[in-house]
Amino acid sequence: MEFFLVTLLNSLSYGLLLFMLSSGLTLIFSMMGVLNFAHASFYMLGAYFAYQIGAYTGFWIALFLAPLVVGVIGAFTERFGLRAVHRFGHVAELLFTFGLAYVIEEVVHLVWGRAPVNYRIPERLDFTLFTLFTTQYPAYRAFMMLVSVVMLITLYLLLTRTRVGLIVQASLTHPSMVEALGHNVPRVFMFVFAGGCALAGLAGVLGGNMFITEPGMAFAVGSIVFVVVVFGGMGSLVGAFIASLIIGAIQTFSVALNLSLLDFLNLFGLSISEDSFWHSGLSITISQTAPVLPYLLMVLMLIVRPRGLMGNRET
Amino acid sequence: MTDPILVVSGLHAYYDKSHILNGVDLSVGSGEIVSLLGRNGVGRSTMIKAIMGQVIRSGSIQFKGEAIESLPTYQISRRGLGYVPENREIFPDLTVRQNLLLGIKSGRASSRWSERDMYNLFPRLEERVNAPAGVLSGGEQQMLTLCRTLMGDPDLIMIDEPTEGLAPKIVEQMAGLFEEISSRGISILLVEQKLTIALKISNRVYVMGHGNIVFHGTPEELDANATVRQEWLEV
Ligand SMILES: Nc1ncnc2c1ncn2[C@@H]1O[C@H](COP(=O)(O)OP(=O)(O)OP(=O)(O)O)[C@@H](O)[C@H]1O
Numbered sequence: 175m176e177f178f179l180v181t182l183l184n185s186l187s188y189g190l191l192l193f194m195l196s197s198g199l200t201l202i203f204s205m206m207g208v209l210n211f212a213h214a215s216f217y218m219l220g221a222y223f224a225y226q227i228g229a230y231t232g233f234w235i236a237l238f239l240a241p242l243v244v245g246v247i248g249a250f251t252e253r254f255g256l257r258a259v260h261r262f263g264h265v266a267e268l269l270f271t272f273g274l275a276y277v278i279e280e281v282v283h284l285v286w287g288r289a290p291v292n293y294r295i296p297e298r299l300d301f302t303l304f305t306l307f308t309t310q311y312p313a314y315r316a317f318m319m320l321v322s323v324v325m326l327i328t329l330y331l332l333l334t335r336t337r338v339g340l341i342v343q344a345s346l347t348h349p350s351m352v353e354a355l356g357h358n359v360p361r362v363f364m365f366v367f368a369g370g371c372a373l374a375g376l377a378g379v380l381g382g383n384m385f386i387t388e389p390g391m392a393f394a395v396g397s398i399v400f401v402v403v404v405f406g407g408m409g410s411l412v413g414a415f416i417a418s419l420i421i422g423a424i425q426t427f428s429v430a431l432n433l434s435l436l437d438f439l440n441l442f443g444l445s446i447s448e449d450s451f452w453h454s455g456l457s458i459t460i461s462q463t464a465p466v467l468p469y470l471l472m473v474l475m476l477i478v479r480p481r482g483l484m485g486n487r488e489t
Numbered sequence: 490m491t492d493p494i495l496v497v498s499g500l501h502a503y504y505d506k507s508h509i510l511n512g513v514d515l516s517v518g519s520g521e522i523v524s525l526l527g528r529n530g531v532g533r534s535t536m537i538k539a540i541m542g543q544v545i546r547s548g549s550i551q552f553k554g555e556a557i558e559s560l561p562t563y564q565i566s567r568r569g570l571g572y573v574p575e576n577r578e579i580f581p582d583l584t585v586r587q588n589l590l591l592g593i594k595s596g597r598a599s600s601r602w603s604e605r606d607m608y609n610l611f612p613r614l615e616e617r618v619n620a621p622a623g624v625l626s627g628g629e630q631q632m633l634t635l636c637r638t639l640m641g642d643p644d645l646i647m648i649d650e651p652t653e654g655l656a657p658k659i660v661e662q663m664a665g666l667f668e669e670i671s672s673r674g675i676s677i678l679l680v681e682q683k684l685t686i687a688l689k690i691s692n693r694v695y696v697m698g699h700g701n702i703v704f705h706g707t708p709e710e711l712d713a714n715a716t717v718r719q720e721w722l723e724v
């Protein structure tokens with residue numbers, strides 16, 4: 175029970191963080207029809223910027239500034255990169271974001287080196303919030319959840335209750351009609367791209383010190399976010415939300431479960447001797463399979479329902 | 490013709506490598522209703538899209554005395570050119586009211602039309618005001634598209650096949666509406682298949698062949714010209 179509750183809380187905070195990343199990626203995909211391979215690189219930039227800015231200003235100012243800077247970089251990327259490449263078609267745009275991911279990684283190597291940087295949880299949040307039975311629950315995880323939920327509600331209200339939000343929603347599906355009504359759709363595109371990048375940056379600020387800040391983080395997180403978006407259905411925010419929570423839970427629980435099929439069989443009184451042919455296969459624990467589980471799930475989804483949970487276009 | 494509000498000359502338009510319009514000349518006077526007729530696929534929609542800046546084009550387009558041929562679409566729209574496309578591009582997930590509100594241009598002070606006017610014109614829209622636009626019938630969607638464009642207060646409105654697939658009764662209602670719009674001083678460029686309604690409400694008509702204007706005159710002149718009708722309009 176204790177294990178279950180704590181792991182549930184952890185998977186929730188991780189899932190919400192994943193949604194912060196996948197929501198931006200999905201919005202950008204709906205709008206431009208292009209999967210932004212560099213999306214997780216903006217997550218990485220968020221973490222490094224928070225580390226760097228935080229060294230001068232402390233965490234709290236960095237929490238606001240880092241995503242802002244990432245958003246501005248995103249705006250420039252759209253305005254002077256993607257928009258210029260756009261007329262050469264989707265393949266060119268895809269290659270552009272691919273190249274960008276490498277460029278950002280190299281820049282990070284150059285500036286901060288190849289080893290992880292010491293980006294730490296701020297002292298003010300480095301305490302135990304409560305103790306659940308015997309497990310101490312860190313305040314920073316709760317803080318992550320709080321920021322994610324606030325972001326989520328803000329994003330929802332912005333999209334559904336404001337005029338700009340309506341323009342964005344309509345532009346997702348009918349950009350040329352929206353433009354014919356006199357709205358500056360190219361600028362809307364730029365702001366959505368920038369906003370998505372800023373969200374990824376914020377996720378980096380929060381995730382960088384919770385997990386790790388190193389040059390490999392973009393690739394590691396990027397592939398999981400890719401799984402989330404495909405699983406949830408390309409272009410669907412609701413799908414991305416559900417998928418983020420599911421993938422978050424699967425990853426968190428599977429890492430935490432140190433059980434194997436062997437233990438499972440033991441539960442039913444079956445035991446398999448150590449020298450049996452099956453023994454080594456069955457003794458693989460769930461946590462050992464954790465890294466591949468999300469991909470397995472994605473492949474299953476692609477077989478059973480190629481457009482994902484809530485997606486409305488074929489991928 | 491009254492003072493021209495729109496003058497198109499030598500307009501060429503392309504999709505990738507296919508050359509669709511071959512130097513089209515056309516003009517619309519202030520307050521006029523002008524129809525653009527022709528068989529399927531001759532390039533009537535392309536003509537309107539080219540004016541709107543949605544396809545690659547070359548040639549000269551003057552709107553209210555200003556050259557607009559190199560402006561982006563949203564700038565053209567903001568200068569007072571309204572466009573109702575042929576496939577009723579409503580925003581299906583937004584409500585009827587939200588669709589109408591998106592027709593309003595940001596930062597414009599006053600408009601000839603209020604939301605109220607729209608509901609008076611089409612009470613049916615008011616009944617469905619909070620329904621997602623995607624559930625409306627074809628006719629209702631057509632009305633919504635038209636009203637949405639009117640909310641942007643255009644001086645010239647280009648309407649592409651508004652009556653396609655609609656019941657005769659609604660077609661008649663539409664024709665009445667066009668005259669109402671025109672009576673408020675708004676010019677209309679109408680793309681139509683139905684010759685009867687075009688002849689009834691238009692001041693002038695153009696007939697398009699393959700990427701060219703093949704006839705231009707008053708409805709009476711077209712009515713009298715059996716050759717043009719047989720060669721370019723009747724199936
Ligand atoms: N997006 C496009 N790409 C390539 N060719 C196109 C495209 N849209 C239209 N065309 C071609 O351009 C020509 C003119 O099309 P257009 O839509 O202007 O015709 P139209 O006169 O409006 O007829 P209708 O609406 O009845 O089809 C057609 O031959 C059509 O096949």
Ligand SMILES: [Mg+2]
Binds near residue numbers: 534575650
């Ligand atoms: Mg057409």
